[in-house]
Every structure is written in C-alpha cells, then in structure tokens.
Amino acid sequence: MFHLTVAYIFIYVCLGLIALGILLLFQMKISHNRELRNREMYAKKHHDYFVYVQANLQDNVELRLPPGKLKKLEKRVVQDKFIEWIEQFKGDYRHKLIELCREAGFVEEDLKALRSIRYGRRLEAAYRLGGMRAREAVPMLQNILQKRKYSSLSIVLARSIAKAADNSEDLLQMLRTLLSHGKPIHNLAADIMLETGLDSSAILLKLLNDSDSALVKVGLVAMWGQAVPEVMPVLGRLVGAEEKDVRAEAVKLYLTTNPALKDDTIAQLMSDRSWEVRAEAARALGQLHAAGSIPLLTDALRDSSWKVRYNSAESLAQLGEAGFEALCQAALTGAGIQREAALHRIELVMEKEREHSAIEQMVAYNKKRLLYDRYFGVKQPAKRVGGVAAVGGDYSA
Amino acid sequence: MYYGMIAVYYVMIVNILYFTIMALSYRNIGTIYRRSRYSNYNTLSGSELVPPVSLLVPAFNEELTISENVNCLLTLNYPTYEVIVINDGSSDNTVDVLIKEFRLKKMTNPEFRGTIDTQEVRGVYHNPDYPSLFVIDKENGGKADSLNAGINLSHYPLISSIDADSLLEKDALIRMARMYMENPEEMVAIGGDVRIANGCLIENGAVQKVSLPRKIWPMFQSIEYMKAFLGGRIGWSQMNGLIIVSGAFGLFRKDYVIAVGGYRGGYPGEDMNIIIKLHRYMLSHKIPYKVAFCPEAVCWTQAPDTYKIISNQRKRWGRGNLKNMIENRGMLFNPKYKVMGLITMPYNVLFETLNPYFRITGLLALVGYTLLDMTHWRILLTFFLLNFLSGYLLSVGAIILEEIAFRRYKKLSDLWKMLLFSALKFFGYHQLGVLWRVQGHIQYLQNNNSWGTMTRQSWSEESKTA
Numbered sequence: 001m002f003h004l005t006v007a008y009i010f011i012y013v014c015l016g017l018i019a020l021g022i023l024l025l026f027q028m029k030i031s032h033n034r035e036l037r038n039r040e041m042y043a044k045k046h047h048d049y050f051v052y053v054q055a056n057l058q059d060n061v062e063l064r065l066p067p068g069k070l071k072k073l074e075k076r077v078v079q080d081k082f083i084e085w086i087e088q089f090k091g092d093y094r095h096k097l098i099e100l101c102r103e104a105g106f107v108e109e110d111l112k113a114l115r116s117i118r119y120g121r122r123l124e125a126a127y128r129l130g131g132m133r134a135r136e137a138v139p140m141l142q143n144i145l146q147k148r149k150y151s152s153l154s155i156v157l158a159r160s161i162a163k164a165a166d167n168s169e170d171l172l173q174m175l176r177t178l179l180s181h182g183k184p185i186h187n188l189a190a191d192i193m194l195e196t197g198l199d200s201s202a203i204l205l206k207l208l209n210d211s212d213s214a215l216v217k218v219g220l221v222a223m224w225g226q227a228v229p230e231v232m233p234v235l236g237r238l239v240g241a242e243e244k245d246v247r248a249e250a251v252k253l254y255l256t257t258n259p260a261l262k263d264d265t266i267a268q269l270m271s272d273r274s275w276e277v278r279a280e281a282a283r284a285l286g287q288l289h290a291a292g293s294i295p296l297l298t299d300a301l302r303d304s305s306w307k308v309r310y311n312s313a314e315s316l317a318q319l320g321e322a323g324f325e326a327l328c329q330a331a332l333t334g335a336g337i338q339r340e341a342a343l344h345r346i347e348l349v350m351e352k353e354r355e356h357s358a359i360e361q362m363v364a365y366n367k368k369r370l371l372y373d374r375y376f377g378v379k380q381p382a383k384r385v386g387g388v389a390a391v392g393g394d395y396s397a
Numbered sequence: 398m399y400y401g402m403i404a405v406y407y408v409m410i411v412n413i414l415y416f417t418i419m420a421l422s423y424r425n426i427g428t429i430y431r432r433s434r435y436s437n438y439n440t441l442s443g444s445e446l447v448p449p450v451s452l453l454v455p456a457f458n459e460e461l462t463i464s465e466n467v468n469c470l471l472t473l474n475y476p477t478y479e480v481i482v483i484n485d486g487s488s489d490n491t492v493d494v495l496i497k498e499f500r501l502k503k504m505t506n507p508e509f510r511g512t513i514d515t516q517e518v519r520g521v522y523h524n525p526d527y528p529s530l531f532v533i534d535k536e537n538g539g540k541a542d543s544l545n546a547g548i549n550l551s552h553y554p555l556i557s558s559i560d561a562d563s564l565l566e567k568d569a570l571i572r573m574a575r576m577y578m579e580n581p582e583e584m585v586a587i588g589g590d591v592r593i594a595n596g597c598l599i600e601n602g603a604v605q606k607v608s609l610p611r612k613i614w615p616m617f618q619s620i621e622y623m624k625a626f627l628g629g630r631i632g633w634s635q636m637n638g639l640i641i642v643s644g645a646f647g648l649f650r651k652d653y654v655i656a657v658g659g660y661r662g663g664y665p666g667e668d669m670n671i672i673i674k675l676h677r678y679m680l681s682h683k684i685p686y687k688v689a690f691c692p693e694a695v696c697w698t699q700a701p702d703t704y705k706i707i708s709n710q711r712k713r714w715g716r717g718n719l720k721n722m723i724e725n726r727g728m729l730f731n732p733k734y735k736v737m738g739l740i741t742m743p744y745n746v747l748f749e750t751l752n753p754y755f756r757i758t759g760l761l762a763l764v765g766y767t768l769l770d771m772t773h774w775r776i777l778l779t780f781f782l783l784n785f786l787s788g789y790l791l792s793v794g795a796i797i798l799e800e801i802a803f804r805r806y807k808k809l810s811d812l813w814k815m816l817l818f819s820a821l822k823f824f825g826y827h828q829l830g831v832l833w834r835v836q837g838h839i840q841y842l843q844n845n846n847s848w849g850t851m852t853r854q855s856w857s858e859e860s861k862t863a
Contacts, residue, residue, distance in 0.1 A: 152432035347506035
C-alpha cells in the first residue's frame, strides 16, 4: 500500500502543478497580448509627435518633449522609437535624439534601473542605455561586465559600452575584460568595437601597439575592409611577429595594399609555417604581376594546403603566357594534387576567356589556346567530373 | 503484482528525470530570451567578421518544394554563404527544376576539395549569376552520402545541414553564427529549433503568418516537437549532453566532421550518429568542446500528415536510434565519456530505446492482474493517471517555455488548442508512437534498411490545405 501512496502523492503533485501551469499560461498570454495592443495604440497616439520630431531634426530648433503625462508603457514606446532612430542616423540628428532622451528623463530612469537587484532589469537598462549612447552609464556597465561570468549576456553589455563610451580608454578596458576569459573571440570583439562612434583609426593604432596579443588580433581583424594609412608602419612590424595568428592576419592585411616585395621576402613568405600566410602570399603574387615568382608558384601547387594550391594556380593564370605555360606543364607532367590544381584552373581560364570579345582579349585567348593545344592536343582533355584526387585534400579553408 | 509496481515506479522515475531536464531548460530560458531580445542582428548580418558558411541541402524527389526552398535559402540575412543542393539520384525532376529555375550550366571541371568516399557524382551545376548556388547531381546513396558529397565540394569552414523540405527564418543562420562566434574554439555543433510549418501561411519561401496545423497528425507533432526541443534539448545542451542535432537544421565545424570521417552512410539516424561521433572524438582526444542548441534559430518543416508517412518516419527513427545505441554501446557507463557516457547514453537506452517495452509489459501485467483479481483496478487506474498526468505536465511546461521566450503563436485560441491536443495526444497518438518504435526495432532485426516513402506537397498547396 505504501507504493500506492507514493504514486498518489505523485499524481496530486502533477495535478496541482498542471492547474498552476495552465493558470500561469493564460495570465501570461493575456498580459502579453494586452501589452502588444497597448503598444500599438500608443504608437498610433504619438504618430503625429513622431512626424514632428522627424520633420524638425534638421532645423535649428529645440525639440519639444512628447505632450502630456506619459504612462510607463507609453514612455517605453517613445523611447524605443528614439533608440531605433539613433541607430539609423548619424551626426547632428543622432546627437539631437540623444539629448531628447536625456531631457525626457529616459537616461536617468535607466541609470536607476541599472542599480536594480534583478539582473534581468539591469540588463534591459544596459541595452537601452547603450542605445541612447549614455556615456554616464559606462563605469557601471564596466563594473557589471567585470563581475559577471562570460556568457551571451556579456556581449550585450559589451556592445552597450562600445556604443556609449566617449573615450578610447573605456573601449580598450571593455575589450580587455571581454578577452580576459581566454576565449578566441577576436572577430566578435572586433565587431563590438566597431559599434563605437569614436574615430576608429586612432583606436586601431592603439590596439595594434598594445602589448596584449589578443588586443592586437582584435585590431587586425577589425581592419578588414578598411583602408587606414596611419597603421601601415605598425602593420609592417607585425608581419614579422612571432605569434602565428598575428603574423598571418598582419600579412593578409599588408598584402592587400599591394606593396612592392623583395625576392627574399617573397621566398620567405612562401615558405612560412602558417598555411594562411603562404596562401595570402601566393594570392598577392598574381596581383603584383611578379613573373619572377613562377617557379615558386609552380612548387606551391604541391602545397599541403588546398588554399595555397588554389591561390597559386590562380596567380599563375594571371601571369600571362609564361604563367599559363607553367600551369599546362604542371597539369601534364605533375601528379596528384599538383595536377588537380593546375587542371582545374586551366579549365576555368579556357572557359572564361572564350567568352571575351575585345580584340586584345581574343589575341590573349588565342595565344593561350595555342599553348593549350600544344600541351593537350586539339581535343579537349577527358572530363574529370566527380573524380577526386587520390591524395591530399585539406579542409583548412 | 510486483512487476506491475515496478512499471509504476519506472514511469515515475522516467518522469522525474524528464522534469529534471526540463528544470535545466527553465534555468536557462531567461538568458535565451534576453540574448535574442537584446541582440541586434542587423549589424552582424552585414559584417565581414562573421564566418562564412556552406549550407548543404540533400534532396531526394523534392521537385515540388525545391525551387521555393532554394529561393528562400538564397535570401537569408547572412554576409557570406553558399548553398549546395545535392540531388541524391532522385527519380523525379528535382535537378531539371533547379536547372530551369536558376539557368544552371554543368561545370566542366568542378573541384572537389574533400576526399570522403561517396557515390559517383554525375555533375555539378552552377550559374555565375547566382554565384553562391551549386547543385551536385549524384547517384543515389542516401542522405549521409549526399551530405558527404556536399562537404567535399564546400568552400567554407562551417557547414550547415538543412533538409530540402524546411524553410529557415531569415535570421536563423545569423543567430546560430552569433552563438558560434561567442565560443568559436569549443563549439563543434549547434542545433536549431525545428517547428511544424503545416497551417502557416507561406509566401515567397518564408513563413509569413504563424498558425497551428489544422490537421490532427501535424498538430500532434507540433506539440511533440515543442516538448522535445524546448523542454528537452535546452536542458541537455546546458550540461553538454545533447545526443542529437536535428538533421533538419544544424551548424557544424567542418574540420571536426571530417576528422570523424564524415556522416555514416547506409543507415537512418545519421544526425544522431554524427553527434555521438563528435562527442566520442572530442572526449577521446581530451579537447574541450560544446554541442549546443540554439532555440532562437528557427527552421520550419513540413510534417507528414498521413498515417502511412508518419509511421514510416517513426519506424525509421526507431531503427536509427537502436542502431546508434548498439554501435556505441562501448560508451555506456564509461566514465571516460563523462556526461555522454554516464548520463546521456544510459538515459537514452533505458528511457528512450527500451521505453516501449517497460510500458507495454507493465501495462500487460497490470491488466492481467486486474482481470485475475478485479480489486487491483486501482493500481491499473493509477498507472494510467501517472502516465497521463506526468506527460501532460511536461507538455504544459514546454508551452510555458514557449510563452516566456518565443511567443510564436499569438492567439488565445492557439493556447487552448495546444492544451487540448497535449491531452488528446495520450489517447491514441502516444500509444501509436510506442508501437511504431517497436516496429522500427523489428525492422532493424529483420535487416530492413529502407528509408520508406516520404512524399511532399508544394508549399503553396500545403498553405491552402493544412
């Protein structure tokens, strides 16, 4: 009978929890739906005010606050709209909206919420304070970021700091805290850092000169797609850095600027330990039209990294007839992965150039065609659909 | 009578375990809600700093839905990615539909970087106007084989497997990538949340309006998925004991998938198999890692809506599960495999694989005793109530999780419907689930290795009828 009693207790507990759960569900659903409806209503109510603000952003007039005494949710609707615009606009418009948030008391209210004992509330406030670019919140945000264990929510805090910080020291401090957990989150950290409204070239220079290699890496990845002439000397130094990742990133960036390279530098880069460095060097050689490097590139068709082989073949194809001939030779006499890489590129070249119509391109194509025919005969080489090289093949890229 | 009581205890213990897993989901739900609420995906989806991804889409007889799905995949909010559709020797016009829709041409010499063995590839199709789309046409070899062929052609360090009958939400991939970027070294696999699209309004390859399915089979599955994904996987992911990343939508580190030899061909359950292999590899090599679940990354899938198709699917799952458990029995109770060996695997064997047998024999014993002596009817009733109430409580728990963090179903009537079907599930559907699993096990013993029929209807048709 004892066993049955245990089972009964279990049943009663389940029943009780089910009843509670269902009540909770309806309460949540109804209140969520009510909130949605009210939000819509308030958005409609303040529609004219929003139009007024938008229309007067460019004028030199002081913007009025929303009319009447606002309810809590009403305030939130207005604030959310302002934050949305702050994200979209830059310069004076943004500045005016930030000031408006301050005057309306939104900043002050969220600063107060930042002291709440509930973490959820603090985080919500932190998110909005970042949106409102509230620099006065930064010390408290840094404090919370330092105290909490690293999680997805640290990223929310870090983004808010990046948005709100008005000096580079705060930004660097935030990055240091974020990276202090030893996770290789350089890409994410760079993305967060780029949220800043401050001049990024000065910050990049600071990052690249930092003694902490994690910060240097953040600087390097953040520079992708940006031309920052001020940092070129530092980049030149980092190309010789000891740490593999830093060196690879620096070389990649350095070579995108198409610098003039000495023969021994080329040889050194092409025999670097890191495949990323070799791949970047191989890629750059084609663009630099460094015909003297054809033997190096032909050798690199045998590299263990797919990316190096691919880039070498691509560069050879860019180096005129001599390069193309080297490719043909490798395709015909080489074996395994070297032949694969060369053959693939030759096919691409022949396919692409056939489509060209301009006379000089026709001439270039015909020259290559002649070379091609000399190596492979007039007939097309057997198609290699689906065949996969017997050896090699890496997945580093 | 003793066996009957053991069955009663078994049900209680199983459910206490389920509740524990769900408690872990509850512990984490606040963080999940906040991280998706307070993340702005606009900046990230335009950033060059986000890692590029190869989407692998195996397709077998998908001529009705494939165009719309590929169109959907080509317009995700994600900076750099490619879509590789792998036609697995379809007997319909899957490839022709794609060639026509995207004006594809056969590549003369496509380069395969990978070297995993696959069935013969007949050709690779491409059109420079759609630079990020590739279509591999290959001999039939199964889903795992197709994924392996996709891996061989893929150009990027992360791969994502996506079922051809699934629609990704536009932000789904960037949400997953955010999770990856937060811990890129340890994250080896991330699973997405799979939801049932039947009943939703689908236009231009995207779910425009969310509604619950109108037919009963998909409706039951809707509840079932919610319970499994929100109630179960969030919790398992918390303790790094996730045993499966759904084949419908998952993100993987390509280097590790290759290191474990790619997907295992020739048998269903390849999605569970790859995750077990990853756990095994990382733990054997003592590399810190994480297999995570990202519930805010949502993929909508077409659920089977006829008895025949759903029973085939479930038998296949049952077979795959049993095969995986037998293949990896060495991990059971092996402390070397930590959470996997000591908790996840034993749990799976005792409470998932063997679950039908305990329940059926327990029920039979109790019915037998009651027939012999009618005074035992109380115990029989208790057994029923235990099963029903604890299962129902889990469903209610999962719906609360949905309401806290996701709120995809807005109407109050949806809530009624979910609560009603969560209860109805225990009168028929639940028992069928047990039966299908046993049938799957029988198929395994008979060496029946077919995938079974899986027919699709086009999305527009589905929108109208479901």
